[in-house]
Amino acid sequence: MFRHRAAHARKERVFRNWLRDLTANPPSGLLGANFAQHGGIRHHIRAIQKHSGLRIELAPPESVMQSLATGDLTQTFREAFFEFHPKGVRFLHSHVYPWFIQWCHHQKKQHGTRWIHTHHNWYYPEFGRGALEPWQQEFNEQFLFALRHADVSLSVSRWQQSFLRDTYGLETQYLPNGVDVTICDRADAARCHRRTGLSDFVLYVGRNDPVKNPADFVKLAINLPKQQFLMLGPALSNATLHDDWDVTVPENLKVMGEATHQETQDAIAACSALVVTSKREGLPTLVLEAMTHGKPIVVPDEDGCLEAVGNGDFGFIYRQGDIDHLSAMTLAAIADRQRCKLARKRVLEEYDWRVVMGKLDRIYAGAGRP
Structure with missing residues (x-):
């Protein structure tokens, strides 16, 4: 029991220190959720952070993810995170994960923070063994939620752009995946x-x-x-x-x-x-x-x-x-x-990130379109 309380206290210190750092030295934008350990989404958000002309931080940063599990953020500290408002952060940019999508929506609704969302792909039946897993169905629902409520919705491919328009009547702006x-x-x-x-x-x-x-x-x-x-x-x-x-x-x-x-x-x-x-x-x-x-x-x-x-x-x-x-x-x-x-x-x-990022930075600056 003592070890459990001590471990929880250590994790809470890491979490609170992150929020204090964001308050004391806010970046231009927050980009998340930084949960993927490998693959295209991980490379995508890191490339944005690397190539942007603005100061952008991952949410959560790597230093926090080294100490906290995903469940610590999405469950244990969820309420505390949703109560937090990062004053001075000009925009939020969500990718894939429902926890961050819901937080971005909350920040927009409560504080008017500008919210940008990138749609990468839909979970089709082929993503499962015969049928979608419940979590994949939840992610699809959250994708639609983000696309309907974000200030700017982006699609990484033209075919997904057409799919969203034809299937759900949702308009997105095309901004492709980049290559470093x-x-x-x-x-x-x-x-x-x-x-x-x-x-x-x-x-x-x-x-x-x-x-x-x-x-x-x-x-x-x-x-x-x-x-x-x-x-x-x-x-x-x-x-x-x-x-x-x-x-x-x-x-x-x-x-x-x-x-x-x-x-x-x-x-x-x-x-x-x-x-x-x-x-x-x-x-x-x-x-x-x-x-x-x-x-x-x-x-x-x-x-x-x-x-x-x-x-x-x-x-x-x-x-x-x-x-x-x-x-x-x-x-x-x-x-x-x-x-x-x-x-x-x-x-x-x-597709060169140096080309793509110039377009995205204009969106971050409020120009609206790539």
Whole structure:
């Protein structure tokens, strides 16, 4: 009991100190929720903080998340956080998480604080095993709530913009996912070769999740025994692929599990082609990163991937679920020398964070549109 009280007291000190710091030295904006431990949302909000010309802080900052669990903030200290008003903060920018969406709405309603919301993707049935989980349904409801109540609503893809308009009558402004070109350009293919022992391999990057569809990549490796393959992603292993998806990893496929963002960039730089097997994507940052590297890309015929590769101008498209067609497109991509050259130019013109952030900073300043 004493240990529990002491641990709670330590956590409360961390939480209260964060609020005091925000009061004493308020940033221009707060960006959150900073809950994701890996993946596109994590990279997205950190890139905004890095590239903005304004002083923006993550909510909560990394220093707080090192001491507190997500549940501490969304449950234990929820009431105290909702009672807090960050005077001097000019705008709030929400992404994905209901806790921060509700807090932004509260701040707008009670204090008139300007609220911007970015919509990344919808949770479709493909995100679950046959049906959505209750938490995914809740997130969808909160997405709609944010889009209806925020002062400015942004969509990271044109196809999501159309989906929201056609399905729910909601208007959003298009502001795409960005790519940190400087991080891509620091990639070292030789470092990946040393780490993996592989060269001339086909790459998959994605978590062990129904929507990422890792099983089809294993089937691709089985279908092309003369090619080398590498899989990177949280919770991926030979055992999980067998137990969760009933596929046996062949000898020409190496599964290495989670990788840092820089290790992922090294792997993209070293690969002969990137293959995405996702059932759904918003606007896949991974594909944009591979385009920045000028790498051949193979994607399924789903909206987010199609938008990223310009409907085939900058990558190869396969019929989702058709492993033979995926195999043929993978071999075509490996042999390609034209589409991948054009891809980097597209990124630099539209998706480079230095371009995207200029538009977002104008929104932060109150200009309204990118």
